[in-house]
Amino acid sequence: MPTFTLAAPVAAELEIRKSRFIAHAIPVADREAAMTLLRALREAHPAATHVCWALLAGGQSGMSDDGEPSGTAGRPILEVLRHHDLDGVLGAVVRYFGGVKLGAGGLMRAYTDAIATALLQAERVERIAQARLVVEIGYADEARVRRWMEQQQVTLVESGYGTGTGVRLVLQLPASAVDAARDALRDLTQGRAALHA
Known part of the structure; x- marks a missing residue:
């Protein structure tokens, strides 16, 4: 309910x-x-x-x-x-x-x-339960992931650039959408995205 x-x-x-x-x-x-x-x-x-x-x-x-x-x-x-x-x-x-x-x-x-x-x-x-998902990707995947975030209306909580070749994005989305988001991000980056709760 x-x-x-x-x-x-x-x-x-x-x-x-x-x-x-x-x-x-x-x-x-x-x-x-x-x-x-x-x-x-x-x-x-x-x-x-x-x-x-x-x-x-x-x-x-x-x-x-x-x-x-x-x-x-x-x-x-x-x-x-x-x-x-x-x-x-x-x-x-x-x-x-x-x-x-x-x-x-x-x-x-x-x-x-x-x-x-x-x-x-x-x-x-x-009231929809929210969850956070940390996504670590290479610079080459950033534009694609950000486009996906806009299409899915995912909230960007914070972002940071590492000293190496990576971008760290903290996303907020409905808890019920986390599994689908993980799958989509893995597909989008051909398995290169590192995902953490």
Whole structure:
């Protein structure tokens, strides 16, 4: 089953019984990037009562109720992200308390509605696992290999020229395309390309 991430960050604001809930759904690479974004949100909203969040990022997922009663904020946000088959996404809801207590059920609904409202306008894109392939070739094969890379829309991460007669290219491509790329590069260079993961 495919997983998705977001094409761009989205936000929405709801007012529920005088409390403001500002929801953000942001594509992130990993937990470190998510924590950086959370710090920025807290700095942007110093008077906020809570900044609750959930993160789906492969093995780096997590959540926080940030002072709300346990299970009333982070878990509902996480469930909405899961319901949308998302990965590589931080869901965060900034709450300004309006003076009216919502109770546990009301809080769960408020956090669920806030993040779900933000996701209504989100463009989802399929998240495709990427892999890197290191290709070492002679100068004579470089133009041919670079043409192949353009045709296959392979991303060049880095390139370097050795002191001898070689070129080292680091390619990024969908993990599912690595075996076919190895075969194509071997054929293209008549077996001269050295390939490493």
